[in-house]
Amino acid sequence: MQLFNKKLFVIPKPKSHPAIRLFCFPFAGGGINTYTSWLDRLYDNVELVLVQPPGRGSRLQEAPHASMDSLVYELMQYAEFITDVPYLLFGHSLGSRVAYELCYQLKANNMRLPECLIASGSKAPHILTDRRCIHDLPREAFVNELKQLNGTPQEVLDNDDLMDLLLPLLRSDFKIADSYKATAVRMPFPIVVFHGEEDFEIKPEHLMGWQDLSDFDSPIINFPGEHFFINDSKDAVISQVLLVLNELLSPMRGYSKA
Template sequence: MTTKLFTTPKPNPQATIRLFCFPYAGGAPSIFIPWLDKLPAHIEIVLVQLPGRGARLMEPPHDKMHLIIEELMQHSDFITQKPCVFFGHSLGSRVAYELAYTLQKANKTLPVKMIASASRAPHLASQKQPLYHLPKQEFIKKLRELNGTPQEILANAELMDLFLPLLRADFEIADCYRAEPCPLPLPIDVFFGHDDVDISQAQRDAWQSLSSFPVQQHAFNGDHFFINTLSDQVIAKVSDILASL
């Protein structure tokens, strides 16, 4: 399936499970392209492409979580058409949880598993200074410190002017969104980086409050963006989890 919102770069009609991938704040679905040929054969990857990035670059980005969920829920029949797994990194994890929570409220089928990567539990408030409303140069300085925005974008004034609305919108959601602390009948695995100074153990452990199943945690020897620096290890762990379903 290829729509504005969902892209399936490698269709697999025989797949028994769909893996929906939600990128981090400011991230494009292209970060998951290296996964396409490395997951079990029964998996079909669906990339979630929100406005303001990728092929939707010129669309105004959503700056509230409920706007993202409203757009996703317009396609709830597709999301629940086959057994599926949600994978989200950082803000993407919280989008994935809120979507699962909304599916539950709508009496829709839940994913068979969710993988929350590099994220505090979404019912907890951020402990960091809000970034989205900082003056332009201070905001860019913070982005550089976070080390998740490509240097070629940070160093290019024209590209930064193009991407700033998306980055501010994503960080507004990251800074302000709080989930309802509702345990779902949904197994959750948590990925984290040993050197991730943004997420504490207590913030990771709090995911247990959101699942009626025991939450499994998996460590990687990286910082907040280990999904990029240790992609092969992340893919291998995701493959192991999916193979067991």
């Protein structure tokens, strides 16, 4: 097995012989703390891998990626590790699109693909919307946009020194979100879509677009909450992830072809 970067792939509880790995990708400006509490809910044969791109956590001093190509290029350096055993990808918001682009690159290189992708809180990556770009707004306007998204704690937004530290990462992540448009390719694995019922910025057609990217049915599962329902409805989200894992770990998977 290829060695992996322990800062890029944080494994809180390594398994000697996992039946499946669950890779979790952060939202724009987010880190691994979103998923660390999942560990105690997972099955013993599931290895949790938290993806930590530069600019956050233990990689805070590293320059963040400013393009999807750069970010996925770093991930692809460890493609043998990612594909070593059966795996499931989970991404929220921008993380969903990063996960899809990783699949696209793995497929192009004829490498093992995931058993499933859970795309949470995101439009389909090949669909353009009229949402305006925010990454290059002046500081005050950019911070106001962050406030509207309700994903950054108020105490962080009110701390100028902390915001000075985080703004390069936030601007870089949102630049990726603003500029990335995927090449639509149908994948030979299911894509399960998670959505916040009050996340009105993501339209039904944006969600249904994920069906264009899979040979299987792409169910849309709704949760109470806005865009960051992943935090507000954490228990329900984890329960649904466990249901997906149940299907993947059982001899007969319960997904049907589209």
